[in-house]
Amino acid sequence: MAKKIFGWLVILMLLASCTSTENIPTEAAPPTAVPPTEEPPALETAVPSTNIPPTNTAAPPPTAIATAVPSEPDLSIEADGVFLYPIPDVYAGDRVTFQVMAHVPANVDPNAVTVHILVNYQDVAEGTLSAINLAGDAVGLFEWAWDTTDEVGDQLVHIILDRFDTITEGDENRDNNQVALTVPVLDPQTLPPNERNATWVSAETTCCNVYVVSGTAAYRDLPELLMTVETAVTAAAASLEEPLNSKIDIYLIDRVIGQGGYAGNAIVVSYLDRHYASRGFEQILTHEAIHIIDRQFAPERISFLAEGLAVWGTGGHYKSENIHQRSAALVALGQYVPLADLIDNFYPVQHEIGYLEAAGLVGYLIDTYGYPQFKRFYTDVTAEDAALMSQAIDLNLQQYFDITLTQAEANWLAFLAEQPEDRTEQIDLQTTIRYFNVMRRYQSLYDPTAYFLTAWLPYPGTLQTEGNPADLTRHPQAEINVTLEVMLQASDAALRQGDYNKANVLLDSITRVLDNDGTFIDPLAASYLALVRSLTAQGYEVQAATLEGDRAQVQVTGRGTAVLTPLTLTLSGQNWILSN
Incomplete structure (x- = not known):
């Protein structure tokens, strides 16, 4: 395909940790909220006051509701669709970010749904449900909107949808358009000293600018981590045969996000002592660095190929792996997903399966046709080539390799069938998939803001100047x-x-x-x-x-x-x- 003019398309990529974005992650895909079973605490639903700022019109009179066929729920919001950051507690002095998920019926444009946030009846933020998360939910994100300095004690927060009642069809019941939360703002003197005095600390290597927060595990281990960073980025550049053209900003954070981090214009990677989402720190760094470097020659590459290249270039997902043997093990376990289905629904597919298949196909194409030809193919595939991602890949496979996607898949599966059976690889893969499924279930129940479908992914450079170190360090304990x-x-x-x-x-x-x-x-x-x-x-x-x-x-x-x-x-x- 002829090379497309580069646009600022934000692509979320959940890598070995990974969520990778073209620019500022929160502009395109702030996540949804999963009802927490324990965190965040103390967000008690209060009875909404009748003294909130008035709307332009009166509430519609009651109407008869047909009982034969239940109608679709109208525009609404519930308390468990709202998250406040830092999580799980707010301390005076924090600048609070609001993440709002609402139910939006199909006949309502989320971009037309206004959101107003009030604290103690004073407006602090407004906007619309203008973003879509990985689950496809409409989301409103209001970063660092409420300055809690000197506001110790319980504060009343209202979240109001369609405040001035401009939406009629799809918002018949205005009574469910707002929630009220009692938010305790705690005394910062009760914070542990290392968090109370936390500040950003930076260091520089040949490849990178590295940022950590004082008093964290990354700050403690910074000298050793700088060497690891240099090694990982050097390996990433070598695997792509692409020299790094500018320094990378890397933020090492003291909490788990997703499977371990995300990348956009900068890299964010989890580094903490109780890292429960896999300990493959160097692999994750290399994977994320590949996402940064490959944009130098393929700024519009698609998610499926980008994640496949990152796993292939790293030599494994969370550890060193034989990609061909592991792909064959996936087929033997009956977990293989047909390529067209996977390509067109990449993120909803089980994470480890999707990434392994993508890496397996990438590795097969490189081994068969050579890396230079694959790189030309990879650079040219974009979402604009066809209505579906699978069709875009199919068109470019025909142009660069003279095969269709169906033929490429058949050839690849035949190649995998020739691999010797490796029972250990099968057991390892089966246990790995189970481990991450259980881990994500834990996240969805007890650490929901770490769950990849719900995680807020702030651009770290902006967070460093406008937000709180606690946004990337505080977590449920x-x-x-x-x-x-x-x-x-x-x-x-x-x-x-x-x-x-x-x-x-x-x-x-x-x-x-x-x-x-x-x-x-x-x-x-x-x-x-x-x-x-x-x-x-x-x-x-x-x-x-x-x-x-x-x-x-x-x-x-x-x-x-x-x-x-x-x-x-x-x-x-x-x-x-x-x-x-």
Whole structure:
């Protein structure tokens, strides 16, 4: 295809962590909200006051409702469709971001739905439901809209849709157009010292400008991380045979987002001690760097190919992998998704399956036709080539390789059928898919703002000047969060060591907790909970734990510090006792 004129198309790509954007992520795809079971706390629904600023028209009179066929719900909003950042608590001095998801019927244009936000009856923000998240929901995002300086105590927040009643069809019931939230604003003096005094710190390498927040694990490990960053970016450039033409801004954050980070004009990667969404830090960095570098020659590349190239160029998704063997294992497990379906519905497909298939096809095309020809193909495929992404790829496959998508898929599957069966690869892949499914279920229930369909993905450069360090560091740390995150981390460690039985036993235990509304009735989970409780009561925060019979090897930090301390505990009856 002739090269298209580059437009600022924002493409969200959830990589090995990944959500990759062309420019500022929040302009195109701020995420939706999943009703939290525990976080954020204390957002109590209040009875909306009748004294809020008036609308232009009176509420419509009651009308008869047909009972034979239920009508589609009209424009509405509920309290669990609103998130306030930083999460889970707001402290005086924070600049609060509002993320609003509403139900918008099919006959209403979300861009025509106004959103007004009031704090204690004073307007602080207004706009429309102008963005769409990965789930296809209409979203309003109002970044750093409320300055809470000197506002300690409960504050009344109203979120109002269509305040002046300009929408008639599709908004018959105005009573469900607003929610009121009682938001406690906490005293910042109660924050741990490291967070109360948090500030951005920067360092420079040959390839990159690296930014961390003081008092975090990344700040503690910064000298070693700078070497890792340089290695990862060098590897990314080498895999693409493309020299880096400008320095990359990299932000290392103290919370989990998605599978570990996102990329746009800059890279954001999670780096924390209790990283429960896989420990493949260097792989994620390399993957994200590929997303930055490939825009130098393919600014309009499509998601399916971009993620495939990033996994191929990294040599695996979360760890070093044989892409061909792993793709063959996917087929053997019966998890293969037909390419046209995957390409046209890339993000709704199970994350690890979609990324592996994309990498497998990319690797096959490169091995068969050579990287230079593939690079020309990759550069030219854009969303503007056809009505569907699969059609765009099909057209370009014909031009560059003289095959259709159907033929390419058949040839690739025949190639995979020739690969020797590898049972270990199959078990590893099966356990990996299960691990991430359980991890995302945990996120959706107990850390919803980390879940890739709901995560707010701020552009870090703007956040650094206008927002709060807490936007990228603060996260839920209730007892259930710490316990399940430590268990997820232990399962990932077992998986990486090839101990699939142990990994699955831990996943079984976590699943029972999730199935029982957070009740720790499973003996293994109950033992982890008792361990976390014991150490928390002694002033520690558990960052990692490995249980072997009646002994536990634990990594902890003290409250308000990032200093890691190893501890050994022994189980005595029902109690964990420090041995060192």
